[in-house]
Amino acid sequence: MKKWLYYGPIMLVSLALMGCLQMQQVVMAMTAQTTMTTLAQSIVINRNLPQVTMITATLTPTPTDTPTPTVTLLFTDTPTPSPTNTPLPPIEPTPLDPNFTLHVPILMYHYISVPPQNADAIRLDLSVTPMQFEAQLLYLRQQGYETISLQQLYLAMTLQTPLPAKPIVITFDDGYRDAYQQAFPLLKQYGYKATFFVFTQPIDTYNIEFLTWEMITEMHQAGMEFGSHSYTHPDMRHRDADFLVYQILGSKEAIEARIGEPVRFFCYPSGRYDQAVINVLDSAHFFGALTTQWGDSHSFNERFEMSRIRVRGTDSLDTFAAVLK
Numbered sequence: 001m002k003k004w005l006y007y008g009p010i011m012l013v014s015l016a017l018m019g020c021l022q023m024q025q026v027v028m029a030m031t032a033q034t035t036m037t038t039l040a041q042s043i044v045i046n047r048n049l050p051q052v053t054m055i056t057a058t059l060t061p062t063p064t065d066t067p068t069p070t071v072t073l074l075f076t077d078t079p080t081p082s083p084t085n086t087p088l089p090p091i092e093p094t095p096l097d098p099n100f101t102l103h104v105p106i107l108m109y110h111y112i113s114v115p116p117q118n119a120d121a122i123r124l125d126l127s128v129t130p131m132q133f134e135a136q137l138l139y140l141r142q143q144g145y146e147t148i149s150l151q152q153l154y155l156a157m158t159l160q161t162p163l164p165a166k167p168i169v170i171t172f173d174d175g176y177r178d179a180y181q182q183a184f185p186l187l188k189q190y191g192y193k194a195t196f197f198v199f200t201q202p203i204d205t206y207n208i209e210f211l212t213w214e215m216i217t218e219m220h221q222a223g224m225e226f227g228s229h230s231y232t233h234p235d236m237r238h239r240d241a242d243f244l245v246y247q248i249l250g251s252k253e254a255i256e257a258r259i260g261e262p263v264r265f266f267c268y269p270s271g272r273y274d275q276a277v278i279n280v281l282d283s284a285h286f287f288g289a290l291t292t293q294w295g296d297s298h299s300f301n302e303r304f305e306m307s308r309i310r311v312r313g314t315d316s317l318d319t320f321a322a323v324l325k
């Protein structure tokens with residue numbers, strides 16, 4: 001009897017406390033989820049909303065559109081729910097001069113293979129044979145060109161970090177399997193690196209025309225850079241935010257999960273884009289995006305409309321050399 005008098009109230013109080021704690025956890029979880037969803041939507045859909053820096057305890061709103069040459073901030077966007085454990089970029093450099101312009105050729109390739117007998121005009125135009133490609137690499141080496149990554153080019157544009165005397169970027173679109181079978185061995189042989197833009201649906205579905213995730217991991221470990229070329233290679237123009245997020249973040253996170261580092265560059269499928277695409281890329285912390293427009297001058301202000309030089313299968317080595325001059 002005495003025991004009940006002593007333990008009874010303690011047990012009642014304990015039970016009440018446990019109940020309160022559980023309720024509190026439920027309420028906290030609900031609030032957090034609502035906040036996360038709302039924040040994620042605002043970050044992606046409305047880029048005019050200030051992003052939040054989490055460096056200090058105070059929340060400092062910072063406009064994303066106009067880069068200010070004052071302080072480099074850490075944009076962590078902690079509340080954004082992400083299906084993967086992709087590390088978010090620790091630092092987005094603030095440009096010393098957003099108009100500072102560099103002239104660096106970015107070569108654009110698609111297939112490195114002998115086109116099939118029944119190839120149509122488009123396939124012929126997009127195909128450079130391994131022999132042609134090797135002759136071009138040899139020419140580049142004789143002329144003293146050194147390949148750089150897009151990340152290096154971006155840092156040179158923003159922070160004016162030094163580049164080699166004759167820098168060049170080599171890019172491949174679409175992620176065809178010959179990138180691994182033909183281009184990759186030749187690049188290694190010449191001590192060159194390149195950037196490969198893959199769209200990830202054919203990789204996920206084991207399409208034998210395209211790279212596998214294992215090939216991508218191996219190439220990345222050998223120093224090759226990877227960028228996103230969307231999920232299904234659609235026309236990205238006139239699309240709503242959900243579609244763009246699905247296409248852009250879907251492939252970005254799929255690649256990041258394999259290579260273990262942030263994907264910083266996007267390449268517009270068939271060179272088609274509009275301002276809405278740029279807004280989503282900017283919100284998703286891309287450093288820049290590549291078009292199919294002809295040119296070799298690049299600046300921070302034009303980082304989402306970077307121009308390239310298309311290498312055609314019909315080009316002779318003389319044409320290739322002339323284009324670079």
Ligand SMILES: [Zn+2]
Nearest residue numbers: 173174269270
């Ligand atoms: Zn493409």
